[in-house]
């Protein structure tokens with residue numbers, strides 16, 4: 001394993017905000033820390049970046065314990081949520097600044113490397129502009145180039161897309177993934193956005209209250225959430241309790257049938273979502289959500305009685 005976290009813990013005063021987190025990240029892997037605000041994901045990332053010391057536990061990178069290595073000497077780079085660019089510098093100067101603690105680069109080397117990075121993030125045409133005169137999406141790309149110029153062993157990204165509008169978020173999300181695949185770079189990404197986590201990650205670490213709830217590939221996390229917290233935080237879920245057991249059923253795993261359904265219920269509300277419609281179906285004991293793709297002319301009206309079957313999550 002490339003990046004190893006062993007029982008990493010962090011306390012602030014009497015409060016433990018990261019509790020005994022253990023995690024192995026493979027070289028070239030894209031791992032996302034996903035969880036609600038305050039669950040400790042940024043604190044965990046800061047410990048990997050060296051900006052915070054663990055109260056207990058070890059962090060190893062490429063076989064070396066980096067617990068006591070200061071941030072500027074770690075082979076790790078961080079892209080922050082607020083970009084942290086220098087307003088008095090141009091795009092090019094900001095990217096070159098990434099190399100400030102690295103020795104052995106002439107100004108010419110640094111310039112040529114920065115040029116390559118700007119090409120990678122498609123900003124070569126605005127290299128001479130001030131960073132205050134460019135858009136949010138472009139600023140985020142500058143921050144990315146400034147981190148990548150260090151050729152880090154691990155790139156840490158702390159909610160890098162949260163200041164962008166929905167459309168731009170999708171665009172930069174794809175660019176980050178393209179770069180990760182192109183460079184084979186190990187990335188640890190922090191977000192509270194489940195879509196971002198599902199679409200980008202090789203594996204997702206779902207966190208809650210400073211601990212890990214589940215680690216798995218996106219499909220596993222979505223189709224087989226370990227508990228109610230994961231089921232509700234990642235996607236929408238119908239929670240069907242039978243005696244001692246809890247069955248977690250995704251809305252698209254509920255299908256209408258002509259007869260012999262598992263449940264009969266009445267449509268009490270429907271929400272048109274473009275590519276699918278969500279029907280809220282009230283049975284004797286449950287309120288179920290059913291998603292039906294809007295491919296055919298199938299449509300059920302409010303008040304209609306339906307038979308439904310519960311399928312396996314995909």
Ligand SMILES: Nc1ncnc2c1ncn2[C@@H]1O[C@H](COP(=O)(O)OP(=O)(O)OP(=O)(O)O)[C@@H](O)[C@H]1O
Nearest residue numbers: 012013017035036037038039040041042043044192
């Ligand atoms: N320097 C600090 N001193 C005291 N408490 C802190 C400090 N930094 C973070 N915390 C607390 O630790 C907890 C976890 O914070 P953290 O920023 O890691 O959460 P997060 O999951 O990244 O949340 P968000 O998505 O809101 O950034 C929070 O309760 C926060 O108030």
